[in-house]
Amino acid sequence: MASSNFIDYVKICSRSGHGGAGSAHLHRDKLTAKGGPDGGDGGRGGHVILRGNSQLWTLLHLQFRKHIMAENGLGGGPSHSFGAQGKDIILEVPLGTVARNAETRDIKCEITEHGQEIILTPGGRGGLGNAHFKSPTNQTPRHAQPGEEGIEEWVILELKLLADVGLVGFPNAGKSTLLSVVSAAKPKIANYAFTTLEPNLGVVAYRDFRSFVMADIPGIIEGASEGKGLGIRFLRHIERNSMLLFMVSCDSPDIAKEYDILLNELQKYNPELLDKKRILAITKSDMLDDELEEEMRQTLPDGLPTVFISSISQKNIAKLKDMIWEELNS
Template structure:
């Protein structure tokens, strides 16, 4: 199951309390204060993990509480810090405070960490309160509570190329042929109900990531079909491949529908490097002529089933990624 949104409760650990203690040594009948400080409470930390693809684990367990700091002790011994809790999340996870909506962080790199609930400060022991005029203090401080909040985790997949098309346009078949991904494939609409990622091996040990985004329909930006639930994943792709079934009776209109849906959702999507991929060449006759889309985008006619022009498609994908690199560098 692909889970791309969860709301969880995170609590930093209580700080340990300071100690009230006095030195008790032979021949020192009136030793001074030696109560140590309490340890800070543990924190709740999110960490990016490139091997994860879903937030599913957090849909079952909602509360995460870090360890309490140890209390201070005599002989000026400070308490140990409470144990941190590290929650691993997929790359592309946006973290928000559920109450205020404030974005706390955006995890995009493997190993990147964000502290979402800090542990409470440890209390001071009585040794901290000693002064020249107050030599035997009995004051001490309790530990402070840690941060307590609800947070929202929203996953937006990170990929180099996003495959966009109507249901049953051949996206899953293509992904299965150019990568090791094995999405569900069948000859009916909406076979793909969740995004799939595939790593494509290119020449000279180069790899890039392609995302199979579930089929869009007209009105997707308004939530129709699978709509906004999956449109948001296209935001993270660096380039876009519009897949259109060569048997479509109105391929130009289909492209316009896809283009308009992306534009209506976010104008930035149509500024990404893109190409048009006409699919299912194996089902067409030799005299079939690809339509003129009239938009200046490169067009490639392929058969994922038969393997026609798949190497050329990889070349085109790599060119799009290089274009995206130039745009990023200019930005």
């Protein structure tokens, strides 16, 4: 949404294939003048299928592919011949993709695993041939079923990044810098607000070859729920995170107030976000002495795990990883 590379929302018209008609054929050959019904069934129409692909991280490949149409099934034939099934259309999507009905906004399905396949729009069933309708009182039925029509509907595909830890903070809180230090991710970093215009993912290496995934989203400001700044359109990417890491700069005149503002914006977007585990990291604290740190700590919410860090000097970065790992596995 925010750049030409990262697309997390597309609207497509998905149309499955019509089922093929059953055949109403009666058997005839040089040895059989009046044979019985031998019409075959029609083929199923093609499905539109979503398949999870862990190598994808954006819906960019679907941005300009608005109409997805699967093949129709073919009609049945004589000698109980089945019609061919319509070819399915398989759409590869990133893990964390949610499909919604565009009109009702109801969730149709979610893709969370690599290789997972879910039928988005089922193809129409093929019609039965007249061989199914013969009976002692109707030995030569001359009718067969038409194929079932396919389904055409507008569907919204919405990507919600799957990560263990979501970074939440105001612009310039140091989120991108932290991600670049603890992982191999290379987010854009600069000394001005809203440097990050799209979410970034990074895999953080931990002890004994263990790891966890961290997601950095564009900064939130007060009033984001009313559309200020970049609004709340990227908050969907932390809905599936196991925990949230709030980041506030030690330069803030009121750290507790800034934390409350962030918490309030999340609550307005989705109150369930407040049920997630939380850690507060006070960033850019490499120049603080122990006495000043303790004074700041006294002003922070009780019971909230808090750590003073500096991504540049690596201050308490290892401790932060330990805290995150402990929270993820508690």
